[in-house]
Amino acid sequence: MRGSSWNESVQPLEWNWPRPEKRRPPLSEAAPSEATPSEATPSEKKIFDLVIRGASVLTPAGPAAREVGVNAGVIAAVEPLGAGLTGRETIELASDETLLPGLVDSHVHINEPGRTDWEGFASATRAAAAGGVTTVVDMPLNSIPPTTTVPHLELKRRAATGQAFVDVGFWGGAIPGNTADLRPLHEEGVFGFKCFLIHSGVDEFPHLETEEMERDLAEIGTFDSLLIVHAEDSRTIEEAPAVPGRHYADFLASRPRAAENTAIAHVIDAARRTGARAHILHLSSAEALPLIAAAKAEGLRITVETCPHYLTLQAEDVPDGATAYKCCPPIREAGNREQLWQGLEDGTIDCIVSDHSPSTLDLKDLDNGDFAVAWGGVSSLQLGLPLIWTEARKRGIPLEKVVGWMSSGPADLVGLAAKGRLAVGADADFAIFAPDEAQVVDVTRLKHKNPITPYDGASLTGVVRRTFLAGAEIDGTTPTGRLLRSHA
Ligand SMILES: [Zn+2]
Incomplete structure (x- = not known):
C-alpha cells in the first residue's frame, strides 16, 4: 500500500471508516494497559474496526512483526504477526514501512x-x-x-x-x-x-x-x-x-x-x-x-x-x-x-x-x-x-x-497517558514511516502557511507516508481532531 499519501496529492480515501468524532470515547486518564472489552459475543470471532499488520511495528518493547487491532479509535490488541486478527478494514504494511505511534x-x-x-x-x-x-x-x-x-x-x-x-x-x-x-x-x-x-x-x-x-x-x-x-x-x-x-x-x-x-x-x-x-x-x-x-x-x-x-x-x-x-x-x-x-x-x-x-x-x-x-x-x-x-x-x-x-x-x-505509544488502551494514532526512503525538502510543498524554512532543499532520509488519528486516516480535507483538556 505504498504511495497513497495525501501529502503528495489529496485524493479520496479508498475506504470509509465511521467518522471518528461520533464514536471516540473520552481520553482515559489511566495508563494504557488493559484491553478494552470486546464488542463481540463469546461465540463469534472478534472483528476489529481496523487491523494493521506488518514486519515492523514499533511498540514500547521495540520494533517487531505484529498485528494491531483497533476498536472505537483505541488500540484494542497488539499480537504477534500471524495471530490472524480480523478487521472490517485491513492494512498490510509494505516491506519498507514501520508503523509508529503518532x-x-x-x-x-x-x-x-x-x-x-x-x-x-x-x-x-x-x-x-x-x-x-x-x-x-x-x-x-x-x-x-x-x-x-x-x-x-x-x-x-x-x-x-x-x-x-x-x-x-x-x-x-x-x-x-x-x-x-x-x-x-x-x-x-x-x-x-x-x-x-x-x-x-x-x-x-x-x-x-x-x-x-x-x-x-x-x-x-x-x-x-x-x-x-x-x-x-x-x-x-x-x-x-x-x-x-x-x-x-x-x-x-x-x-x-x-x-x-x-x-x-x-x-x-x-x-x-x-x-x-x-x-x-x-x-x-x-x-x-x-x-x-x-x-x-x-x-x-x-x-x-x-x-x-x-x-x-x-x-x-x-x-x-x-x-x-x-x-x-x-x-x-x-x-x-x-x-x-x-x-x-x-x-x-x-x-x-x-x-x-x-x-x-x-x-x-x-x-x-x-x-x-x-x-x-x-x-x-x-x-x-x-x-x-x-x-x-x-x-x-x-x-x-x-x-x-x-x-x-x-x-x-x-500527562497524556493515552498518547505517544503504540500499546493496548492507547489512542489509535499512527504514522506509517518509510525509514530508508530519501526525500528532498521543497518548501512550496509543505503544508504550513508561509513557505519559508531553513530546510528548503535539504536531503533527508525517511518519509511519513500516511497518518492515522483514532483509527482513521487523516485525509487533509475532513478535520477530525479533538480539542484536548488536561486531566480530562
Ligand atoms: Zn516557542
Whole structure:
C-alpha cells in the first residue's frame, strides 16, 4: 500500500471508516494497559474496526512483526504477526514501512486568532499530520489575545473548532498580573503555563522578572501543574553586543550561552525553593546540561526539551542574511550540537519538539536579511521526524529512541497517558514511516502557511507516508481532531 499519501496529492480515501468524532470515547486518564472489552459475543470471532499488520511495528518493547487491532479509535490488541486478527478494514504494511505511534509535539505556535496570516489551526494541523504528528499543544502567545485568561482560552477553542486535523491541546500563559488567572485556566484544562524571562517578541505577552516567575511557580505548584520557561536572562543579553545586520556571527554573539545558563540556574533555584514542576523550553546552550543533570540528580522536578534546529543545523553553515534560520535562543556551533546529542543519549534531555514558530515572509526581512530585525522562529512542524532520523542514524541511534523522544517523551511531559505509544488502551494514532526512503525538502510543498524554512532543499532520509488519528486516516480535507483538556 505504498504511495497513497495525501501529502503528495489529496485524493479520496479508498475506504470509509465511521467518522471518528461520533464514536471516540473520552481520553482515559489511566495508563494504557488493559484491553478494552470486546464488542463481540463469546461465540463469534472478534472483528476489529481496523487491523494493521506488518514486519515492523514499533511498540514500547521495540520494533517487531505484529498485528494491531483497533476498536472505537483505541488500540484494542497488539499480537504477534500471524495471530490472524480480523478487521472490517485491513492494512498490510509494505516491506519498507514501520508503523509508529503518532508523534506528539508540545511546542507549536499556531497564532490564531489574531495573527492567522502567520499560521492557523487548519494549516498547522495539516502540516503536523503530514509529518506524522497526531497531537500538538499550542503555545499561548502570538495569537491575539494571548491565552492568559479563561475567556481568552475560550476564544482559542472557538477558533480551533472544526479546523483541527490532529488533536490539539493548549498551554496557558503566565504574564505580570495574571497570577489569579492561573488556577481557573488549569481548571479549564490547559496543560501548564508558559512564561518568558526576556522580551517575548510580542508586546501583549510581557515577560516575568525572576521573582515573579518564582511566585507563579509556587502558585502553579498548589495545583500541581507545570511552568514551562523560555530561559534567556534579559540582563545578560542587554550586556551582550547587539550589532544589527546580515552577519550570523554577530547575531549569535548577541544571544550568548551565558544568557541561557543564567536563566536556567534561576529556574532550578525556583524549583528547589517551591518544590513545583518546571520545564526548560528549547534548550540550545549545551553548557547548561551539567546544571540540569545535577538538578535532576538532586530530585528536583525539572525537565528539558530541545528542537530539531539545534540538533541538525550549525552556526558555521548559516549564510549571512538567511533569516529563515533566526530563532531565540539561536542555533549554535557544531561542538555545541554534538553535546546536545549526548544530552539526549544520557537522558538529561527529555524530549524533542519543533518550536514551530512561523510568521509572514515580510516579517522575516528577506530583502535586507537583517538578523536583528527579522522575526525569530523556525518553521519545521512537518519535518521533525525525518530531520532527527537523518541525523540519528548517522550516529547509530535506533529509530525507537528517536520515536520515544518525539512521542512518549512529550506525551509524558503533558500527562497524556493515552498518547505517544503504540500499546493496548492507547489512542489509535499512527504514522506509517518509510525509514530508508530519501526525500528532498521543497518548501512550496509543505503544508504550513508561509513557505519559508531553513530546510528548503535539504536531503533527508525517511518519509511519513500516511497518518492515522483514532483509527482513521487523516485525509487533509475532513478535520477530525479533538480539542484536548488536561486531566480530562
Ligand atoms: Zn516557542
